Amino acid sequence: MPFAPCISVSDTAASLAFYRKLGFDADSSTARPGDDIHMLLYKGEFCAMIYRNADLRQWLPVLADQPIGFAGMFYLAVDDLDGVYEHASRHAEVVREMTTEETGQRMFYLRDPDGYVIGFNDKAALQASEMGKYAE
Template sequence: MKSLSPNLAVKDIKESVAYYQNNFGFEIEMLVDSLQEDFNPVVKEEKEYIWALIKKGDVSLMLQEKNSMKEDIGNFFNDISASITLYIEVDDVESLYEKVKENVEILKPVYETWYGQKEFYIKDINGYILGFSSKA
């Protein structure tokens, strides 16, 4: 195995990309429009998108519009949301928390774990649980 890239089913690609860009500094690596003709990493308002690859440092996420995912792999799920928790290590969890706390749904504010980490958990706009961590 070489890498792991979660592919998250989302309601709206543009909205989800903007959420991750604005709150966590992700950058678009690739976008795929609904006609599968345009792979330019620049969002165009007139286009509808079915897939995006976003990246921040060594963390990559694939975002796929829910109906497009069902077409690709079948109707194995009824709803999108937290069936997994994404655990993301960052340099300074407290600074990130201060930056995003007013713009995201906080599930658990910053706390220190028994295993020497500081963490906080959020629910993103599609219902996925993201945990952020750095050394205490």
Template sequence: MKLKKLTPNLIVSDIPQTVNFYESVLGFELKMLVPDTQDGMDVKMDASKTYVYAQMAKDEVELMFQREDSFREDIPLSIKELSMGGLSAIYIEMSSVDDFYAEVKGKTENVTEPKNSWYGMREFFVKDPDGCVIAFGEQVEVEAS
């Protein structure tokens, strides 16, 4: 057995709002959408449709987004007591974190300034419209003490 890939599925309240945020603020590209009729897939947003799922990508990173009611319907586990967003976080390792921060900082108020951590990463954090925290980090040299 070999694990091949991990793609987070973030639970959201509004697919068009989420797609807009990840496109305009973080530079992700829309790959596909599933309407609530679940009778096919779209590659572009159609304002006359209501969507329950989207897939987006930037470079080698892929993310899935699913509307909360659709997720609860699809997953047959006892998840009724779980709340959406809040404690969700993902970490994306990248190169040129400062350049990417410069692109993002004027597009949302929910962003921290890049800082070097004690564990050797230069990172900043963004909060999306549903409260999920996305960390962007780049490995840096740690000064020996």
């Protein structure tokens, strides 16, 4: 899973209904009030996250002014997160410093020249977390 798109939407229920019509499934076990995020699956394989725009903007404020369709981020799981951070932070704007989430995942976020946000996370921590079932 080199990149994991996180798609910002205004109404997760409507978006999930749309994708289901196209043959997708969703795992909503990670969704909760204030964090309305759903894992989108196609033929049993993870392909993206659907995230309610209002919750996404709260979670990563750098996206607050971005319209739907442009707000979101890509994730990249890496083996040497500290090394990647050391190198990447010299060449890009870090918009969320290294954190450890309640799931045990370590990650940081940067912005590319076009404004897209990429979250880098520790591959081993990701695989060991509750989200590991989506990582290969």
